[in-house]
Amino acid sequence: MGQNTVTVTDSDFASAIASDTPTLVDFWAEWCGPCKIMDAPLDELAGENEGKLTVAKLNVDENPSTMGAYSVMSIPTMIVFQNGEEKRRLIGARSKGQLKSELAEFLA
Amino acid sequence: MSEKVLIIGSGPAGLTAAIYAARAGLEPLMVEGFERGGQLMITTDVENYPGFPDGIMGPDLMEQIRKQAERFGTRIISSNVTEVDFSERPFRVSVGSDDYTADTVIISTGASARWLGVPGEEKLRGFGVSACATCDGFFFRDKELIVVGGGDSAMEEALFLTKFASKVTVVHRRDEFRASKIMVDRVLNHPKIEVVWDSVVEEVLGDSLVTGVSLRNRTTDEVTRMDVDGVFVAIGHDPNTEVFKGQLELDDAGYIVTPKGSTSTSVKGVYAAGDVADRVYRQAVTAAGMGCQAALDAERFLEHGA
Numbered sequence: 001m002g003q004n005t006v007t008v009t010d011s012d013f014a015s016a017i018a019s020d021t022p023t024l025v026d027f028w029a030e031w032c033g034p035c036k037i038m039d040a041p042l043d044e045l046a047g048e049n050e051g052k053l054t055v056a057k058l059n060v061d062e063n064p065s066t067m068g069a070y071s072v073m074s075i076p077t078m079i080v081f082q083n084g085e086e087k088r089r090l091i092g093a094r095s096k097g098q099l100k101s102e103l104a105e106f107l108a
Numbered sequence: 109m110s111e112k113v114l115i116i117g118s119g120p121a122g123l124t125a126a127i128y129a130a131r132a133g134l135e136p137l138m139v140e141g142f143e144r145g146g147q148l149m150i151t152t153d154v155e156n157y158p159g160f161p162d163g164i165m166g167p168d169l170m171e172q173i174r175k176q177a178e179r180f181g182t183r184i185i186s187s188n189v190t191e192v193d194f195s196e197r198p199f200r201v202s203v204g205s206d207d208y209t210a211d212t213v214i215i216s217t218g219a220s221a222r223w224l225g226v227p228g229e230e231k232l233r234g235f236g237v238s239a240c241a242t243c244d245g246f247f248f249r250d251k252e253l254i255v256v257g258g259g260d261s262a263m264e265e266a267l268f269l270t271k272f273a274s275k276v277t278v279v280h281r282r283d284e285f286r287a288s289k290i291m292v293d294r295v296l297n298h299p300k301i302e303v304v305w306d307s308v309v310e311e312v313l314g315d316s317l318v319t320g321v322s323l324r325n326r327t328t329d330e331v332t333r334m335d336v337d338g339v340f341v342a343i344g345h346d347p348n349t350e351v352f353k354g355q356l357e358l359d360d361a362g363y364i365v366t367p368k369g370s371t372s373t374s375v376k377g378v379y380a381a382g383d384v385a386d387r388v389y390r391q392a393v394t395a396a397g398m399g400c401q402a403a404l405d406a407e408r409f410l411e412h413g414a
Binding site for chain 2: 029033034061067077091092094096
């Protein structure tokens with residue numbers, strides 16, 4: 001796990017996404033190859049955008065209720081939350097460049 | 109200064125080329141692409157790669173081959189190539205705003221899963237439509253699914269999905285599978301798997317989540333609706349050659365053209381290995397073999413200019 005990302009769980013999920021600062025939650029699992037591909041780009045994105053975007057990781061194996069609540073049916077799924085609301089959902093692995101352009105409005 | 113060998117792609121072909129080129133002292137530079145490791149990263153048990161009598165997980169196999177390539181000094185860039193210019197030597201390979209030049213290039217960009225291209229599919233991708241059973245099967249515990257396709261990867265996906273789903277229906281356009289016999293036998297004898305022959309998916313149904321599919325029987329033209337929670341697509345792959353269009357000779361399906369028994373392309377000094385140039389075998393071990401050939405071809409070219 002990267003040094004710039006935080007870990008969230010079912011129990012602290014609500015408070016984690018409540019912030020006015022956008023929080024990207026990466027739904028992942030140990031057995032998911034494409035999820036591993038996202039580790040480095042997400043860690044770098046978090047490092048480069050400190051204070052603008054929080055990047056949080058949620059393990060779907062260990063946190064089934066959050067996964068169910070947001071109908072996550074494919075991983076990696078990355079959802080950006082702000083003030084507790086879902087603002088953007090990205091499904092599937094992508095490069096850091098792609099992430100940056102798709103999330104530009106949150107990184108300004 | 110130009111690289112001696114630049115390798116594009118990091119599946120079994122690219123990494124094997126890297127091992128050989130690195131051991132030959134050519135200090136290869138690999139642009140691995142952000143989907144590093146290639147298709148094996150989304151497979152589970154690999155039972156037919158020699159040297160692993162108990163099988164090995166696809167991602168573990170790739171991790172080991174990658175370590176082997178790095179051990180001999182392969183340098184790796186984790187991005188996608190955005191543009192190439194093979195019109196003169198040294199060849200130019202661009203990764204975003206960074207340009208690299210190289211005396212030889214080995215292309216091993218592999219292939220990507222093909223989608224059905226029917227209404228509803230794109231909208232419901234990630235909401236019940238998937239091309240990666242190992243990634244998404246987990247989300248379909250006790251649900252009913254279909255797998256579309258008739259090759260080895262369709263059989264593998266169907267069998268894997270039985271771990272989660274209550275029922276898996278394989279939908280295939282023909283009346284027999286082209287998959288290997290061992291896989292076909294496992295599918296046909298599995299208590300949770302049914303097969304619908306001679307049929308194609310006409311539409312994926314559902315507003316926010318998949319609720320079903322409409323199927324058309326190709327012999328009777330009868331259209332039926334089937335209630336399912338998930339659609340897994342395994343109908344084959346297309347070579348990743350978009351970036352090489354206009355630079356190399358490609359065949360009508362987009363594969364890089366190489367003469368039989370060689371990895372040479374239409375440009376001297378540019379070689380192709382693995383699924384990007386192979387529409388026949390497409391196995392991890394054949395890709396690795398072609399990667400070895402490409403590295404030896406590149407080495408010979410650097411020595412003799414031929």
